Every structure is written in structure tokens, then in C-alpha cells.
Amino acid sequence: MKARYSLVVVGAGPAGMAAARCAAAHGVDVALLDEQERPGGQIYRSVDDSPLSDPSLLGSDYLYGRQHVAEFRNADIDYFPGTTVWNLDRNRDVSVLVDGKSRGLGADRIVIATGAQERPMPVPGWQLPGVMTAGAGQILLKSAAIVPPDDVVLAGSGPLLLLMASQYLKAGVGIQAILDTTPRSNRPGAVRHLIGALESASYLAKGMGLIASIRQSRVPVYKEVTALNAHGDEVLEAVRFNSRGRDHELPTGTLMLHIGVIPQVHLAMAADCEVRWDEAQLCWRPGLDQWLCSTVPGIGIAGDGAGIVGARASQLQGRLAGLQCVYELGALTRDQRDLKAVAIRKTLDKHLAIRPFLDSMYRPSPEFLTPVDDTMVCRCEEVSAGEIREIARLGCQGPNQAKAFSRCGMGPCQGRQCGSTVAALIAEVQGRKISDVGYYRVRPPVKPITLGQMGNS
Amino acid sequence: MFRTLTTVRRNLIRFTLDGQFHQAPAGISVAAALLTAVRFSRRSVVSGRGRGPYCMMGTCFDCLVCIDGEPNQQACMVTLREGMNIETQTGIRDLDTGTTADMD
Ligand SMILES: Cc1cc2nc3c(=O)[nH]c(=O)nc-3n(C[C@H](O)[C@@H](O)[C@H](O)COP(=O)(O)OP(=O)(O)OC[C@H]3O[C@@H](n4cnc5c(N)ncnc54)[C@H](O)[C@@H]3O)c2cc1C
Numbered sequence: 001m002k003a004r005y006s007l008v009v010v011g012a013g014p015a016g017m018a019a020a021r022c023a024a025a026h027g028v029d030v031a032l033l034d035e036q037e038r039p040g041g042q043i044y045r046s047v048d049d050s051p052l053s054d055p056s057l058l059g060s061d062y063l064y065g066r067q068h069v070a071e072f073r074n075a076d077i078d079y080f081p082g083t084t085v086w087n088l089d090r091n092r093d094v095s096v097l098v099d100g101k102s103r104g105l106g107a108d109r110i111v112i113a114t115g116a117q118e119r120p121m122p123v124p125g126w127q128l129p130g131v132m133t134a135g136a137g138q139i140l141l142k143s144a145a146i147v148p149p150d151d152v153v154l155a156g157s158g159p160l161l162l163l164m165a166s167q168y169l170k171a172g173v174g175i176q177a178i179l180d181t182t183p184r185s186n187r188p189g190a191v192r193h194l195i196g197a198l199e200s201a202s203y204l205a206k207g208m209g210l211i212a213s214i215r216q217s218r219v220p221v222y223k224e225v226t227a228l229n230a231h232g233d234e235v236l237e238a239v240r241f242n243s244r245g246r247d248h249e250l251p252t253g254t255l256m257l258h259i260g261v262i263p264q265v266h267l268a269m270a271a272d273c274e275v276r277w278d279e280a281q282l283c284w285r286p287g288l289d290q291w292l293c294s295t296v297p298g299i300g301i302a303g304d305g306a307g308i309v310g311a312r313a314s315q316l317q318g319r320l321a322g323l324q325c326v327y328e329l330g331a332l333t334r335d336q337r338d339l340k341a342v343a344i345r346k347t348l349d350k351h352l353a354i355r356p357f358l359d360s361m362y363r364p365s366p367e368f369l370t371p372v373d374d375t376m377v378c379r380c381e382e383v384s385a386g387e388i389r390e391i392a393r394l395g396c397q398g399p400n401q402a403k404a405f406s407r408c409g410m411g412p413c414q415g416r417q418c419g420s421t422v423a424a425l426i427a428e429v430q431g432r433k434i435s436d437v438g439y440y441r442v443r444p445p446v447k448p449i450t451l452g453q454m455g456n457s
Numbered sequence: 458m459f460r461t462l463t464t465v466r467r468n469l470i471r472f473t474l475d476g477q478f479h480q481a482p483a484g485i486s487v488a489a490a491l492l493t494a495v496r497f498s499r500r501s502v503v504s505g506r507g508r509g510p511y512c513m514m515g516t517c518f519d520c521l522v523c524i525d526g527e528p529n530q531q532a533c534m535v536t537l538r539e540g541m542n543i544e545t546q547t548g549i550r551d552l553d554t555g556t557t558a559d560m561d
């Protein structure tokens with residue numbers, strides 16, 4: 001690893017790989033850092049080293065990643081796997097942790113491509129062992145060929161939940177039931193975006209295919225699920241819920257939750273990039289111009305970390321961000337950049353056309369945004385929704401103050417699992433907007449590092 | 458308990474979990490291996506209740522274990538290696554020192 005590069009890209013998912021390849025193809029000296037041991041990001045996890053004897057059960061979108069990863073590996077890029085970026089500042093100084101040792105490197109340009117995390121889905125009992133995210137289940141399947149016992153229950157909403165259910169069925173996992181929490185009231189709003197979504201007809205066709213494959217499997221699907229909660233003494237024993245007015249209880253040791261994904265903005269926030277509340281996607285996302293430049297000079301942000309767009313659009317955004325760096329570094333003229341971007345933007349628009357439909361169709365139910373009082377909101381410090389409501393009534397102004405009132409958000413996850421819920425609860429009690437209540441202030445390190453490791457640098 | 462698909466294309470490697478020998482396919486994460494062996498892998502430092510891996514991608518910290526003597530490692534972000542000694546953190550962590558005191 002050199003002490004300085006013209007471009008440092010963080011994240012080897014579709015966005016980061018594309019940004020790095022684009023820059024390398026124009027002769028830019030580029031490093032790509034990723035904490036995972038293999039390239040591919042979330043969607044293409046383990047794609048060039050699958051433990052599955054038949055990776056095609058994961059679907060054609062997954063297999064598409066093979067070529068992308070192979071081309072990335074052949075490009076002239078200094079790729080550093082197993083390298084966690086624990087800080088980035090506004091002067092583009094990068095701090096990384098490799099093999100338990102911290103070190104720093106500088107860059108003329110940065111592209112942050114750290115992707116998304118699953119949206120927290122707080123329900124009573126979600127902290128019990130045996131409850132995990134659907135994404136976690138998918139990671140186990142993709143990277144370890146490990147699957148849950150045959151009584152697994154999937155609950156939530158959104159395209160990734162459907163995809164994951166169909167992957168499990170193809171892998172021979174016996175799903176006990178799927179609990180669909182998509183509110184019926186989302187439909188009229190979504191239908192309004194259906195015409196626009198026809199621009200990305202292939203997504204609609206894929207979605208219908210997934211729904212059809214689940215229907216064919218005869219796995220029971222409970223619709224319009226509300227009042228979801230997990231029960232158990234030491235570990236999960238049962239899931240209780242209401243579906244279309246009737247109460248149900250399913251005994252199970254494994255519950256997998258999912259209500260969509262949200263951008264991971266911690267690194268961008270550490271670097272002082274401005275983030276804004278997005279009411280359509282119900283998440284914080286960085287403010288960017290049309291070249292994906294953040295509000296901090298020299299730092300671009302691409303892919304799902306910039307707002308949820310999906311894997312193919314993330315790849316295209318990565319190319320745009322790459323082109324912009326090449327232009328700023330002087331290896332392309334403005335006209336050359338603009339010309340190269342025309343075709344990319346045209347394809348990107350096609351992939352983005354489905355988003356307003358998906359965002360409104362799978363908008364999470366308020367039940368999971370402002371959960372009932374006995375839900376543990378902060379898993380690390382074990383602070384309940386009731387306690388947050390109480391401190392909001394006492395006048396707590398926002399998430400940062402909530403830390404002082406309750407220790408909420410002070411645990412090792414640094415608010416990744418509670419930040420959005422705390423803000424939504426305070427907004428609810430005080431009748432304010434989430435954009436006004438705000439988010440936790442993010443301070444380095446954005447990834448855990450011990451004092452000893454820091455001292456190694 | 459989670460299971461490995463019978464068709465898995467990996468060699469098996471050996472590791473210890475709380476002193477007991479176990480086997481798992483090479484290349485998987487420590488958290489994946491834990492899920493095939495135990496129902497929970499740590500206790501909350503606040504209430505002492507059981508917890509296990511939740512997100513598998515480094516965002517929740519519910520997978521913390523002690524690996525080869527080093528406590529508070531994110532099991533989902535560490536690849537399992539031959540001969541690793543893994544200990545579940547079922548004691549209550551002393552918040553000031555990060556060390557673990559036994560519960561029972
Ligand atoms: C668990 C999960 C599973 C998903 N599965 C699918 C799927 O099967 N199909 C689908 O269409 N979409 C899936 N998605 C949605 C996903 O966001 C894709 O749209 C796509 O992977 C986004 O590409 P990206 O390049 O923006 O980010 P990602 O692919 O998420 O890549 C980001 C990369 O950044 C790295 N990274 C993050 N922070 C740091 C740091 N501080 N230091 C170093 N490296 C860092 C990560 O290790 C990761 O490799 C999934 C999302 C999640 C969260």
C-alpha cells in the first residue's frame with residue numbers, strides 16, 4: 001500500500017468496482033479498500049468462490065457478478081481486501097485497519113461506495129437469539145452454504161425478502177411461513193408510479209416471477225401482518241402476529257426479518273459530507289450533485305450508500321463517479337467526460353425508473369418505524385421505545401441528547417441499529433419532522449478499533 | 458441449529474469452541490460456524506440475556522466473541538481458521554476495562 005494515491009475508492013461492491021475500473025482504464029493511479037476478503041459487495045458476495053455446488057440457485061442477477069468481478073481483478077487497480085476504513089476526514093486522509101494494525105493513506109480524490117445496511121426492524125423480542133435479518137440468512141447461504149432449520153419463518157416486506165425466499169426454496173430450505181407486512185394502504189400510491197415503472201419492465205417481470213415461485217411452493221403466506229412479535233425465554237420459541245384481523249402463533253426457533261435497506265452514511269458523515277432526510281425512502285442520504293460529488297470537495301459517493309438504487313444502477317453510478325474523478329484529475333476534458341456520460345445516464349435512468357414504485361409499494365409500516373413501548377430500540381444498551389418516548393416528553397431534543405438521557409446509541413454499533421428509530425420516536429411524541437430532529441453526530445472511529453491498534457500506526 | 462448444505466464444496470477445518478472440538482467448512486466466518494454449534498454466543502453486557510449473530514455484516518455487534526484470547530471480536534467479520542480457539546462471551550463485560558468476568 002502506498003502512502004498516497006490519486007484516487008482511493010472505499011467498497012468493492014458494484015459501485016466501487018466500477019468507479020475503480022473506470023479510473024484505472026484512464027490511467028489513474030487507484031486503490032480500492034474493502035473490509036471483506038473478496039470483492040463483490042453485498043449482492044455478489046463470494047461470487048468467484050461460491051461454496052455452493054450450484055450457485056445458479058441464487059439467480060441470474062447474482063451470476064452476472066462473476067464477469068464484473070473477473071474484469072475488476074484483471075484491471076490495473078491496487079486492491080486491498082481485509083482492509084477496514086475506520087476514518088476519513090474532509091482533507092481526504094484515510095485511516096485503515098489491516099491485520100490488526102492501523103495505518104493512514106492520502107488521496108487526491110475519494111469515492112465512497114460503502115453500500116447499504118438492512119433497515120432496522122424493531123419488534124418486541126427482536127433481540128432474542130434465533131431472530132436475525134433476512135440479509136444475514138442470505139449471507140450465510142451465499143458465503144457459507146449454511147441454512148436455517150426447516151421451521152424458519154420469514155417476515156417483512158420488499159423485493160429482497162421475496163428474492164431470499166425463492167433462493168431458500170431452491171436450496172431446499174423448508175420455510176414454515178412468510179409473514180408479509182406490506183400495508184395494503186401502500187397500493188394506491190404505488191399504482192400511481194406503475195406507468196413510470198414500465199421503463200424498467202424487466203424488474204417488474206422478475207418480481208412477478210419471484211411471487212409466482214413462492215405461490216407454487218405452497219409455503220403459507222400471511223398477508224397484511226401487524227402486531228408482529230418474537231417470544232421466548234432464553235432463545236426464540238414462537239412468533240405471534242395478526243393477519244387480516246386474526247391472531248396467530250407459530251412455534252419456531254428461527255425468525256428472519258427484513259423491511260428494505262438504507263444507505264450506510266457513517267463514513268460520509270465522519271468526513272463532514274452533508275446528509276439530508278429523504279422522505280420517499282425514509283432514510284438519511286448524502287447531498288450530491290449530478291456527478292455524485294458530495295458537499296466536501298474531492299469526495300464523491302456512489303451506489304446504495306448514496307441512496308437506494310439497486311445493484312445495476314450502483315454500477316452505473318460508480319462509472320459516473322469514476323469519470324468525474326478522471327476529469328478532475330485532468331485525464332479527460334469536460335467535453336470528453338460529458339460525451340462518455342451520455343450513454344451511462346440513459347441506461348441509469350432506465351434502472352432508476354422502478355424506484356418510485358418500489359419505494360411506495362414497500363414503504364415500511366409505521367409499526368416498525370415507531371414501535372410499541374416494550375420494543376428494545378437500542379439493542380446495545382437495551383433502551384426501550386417507551387423510555388425514548390418518555391425522554392421525548394421530558395423535552396429531549398434529538399438523538400444526541402437522547403444519549404445523555406438514556407445511554408441510547410452509546411454502544412458498539414454506534415447507533416446503526418437505533419438511530420433512525422430514536423429520531424422517529426422523538427418526532428412522533430413532539431409532533432416534529434424527522435429532518436428537524438436529526439441523526440447522531442458521527443465521530444471516528446466509524447468501525448471498532450482498540451487503543452492498542454491505534455497505537456500501532 | 459443451522460446446517461451446512463450437504464453439497465458444500467469446501468474442505469472441513471477444525472476449531473475449538475469453549476474448549477470443545479468442532480468442524481466447519483473452510484472459508485466461512487466465525488459467526489457462521491457458531492450458528493451451526495450453539496444457540497447463543499454471548500450475553501448482553503447490560504441484562505445478561507443471551508444474544509447471537511443478527512446482521513452478519515458488521516452493523517449490530519451482537520456476534521462479539523473472544524478469538525485466540527482477544528475479546529470483543531466481531532465473529533461475522535472474521536474468517537474461521539484451522540485451530541482457532543473461540544470462546545463465547547457469556548460473562549458480563551466490565552465496561553471500563555473490556556475484560557470479562559464470569560457470570561456463574
Ligand atoms: C445484506 C444485504 C444483502 C443484499 N443482497 C442483495 C441481492 O441479493 N440482490 C440485490 O439485488 N441486492 C442486494 N442487496 C442490495 C445491495 O445494496 C445492492 O444493491 C448492491 O450490493 C449495492 O452495491 P454497492 O456497490 O453500492 O454496495 P455493496 O455491494 O454493499 O458494497 C459495499 C462494500 O463496501 C464495503 N465497506 C463498507 N464499509 C466499509 C468500510 N468502512 N471499510 C471498508 N469497506 C467497507 C463492504 O464490505 C462492501 O463490500 C443487499 C443488501 C444487503 C445489505
Ligand code: FES
Pocket residue numbers: 488509510511512513514515516517518519520521531532533534
Ligand atoms: S452479526 Fe451483526 S455485527 Fe456480526
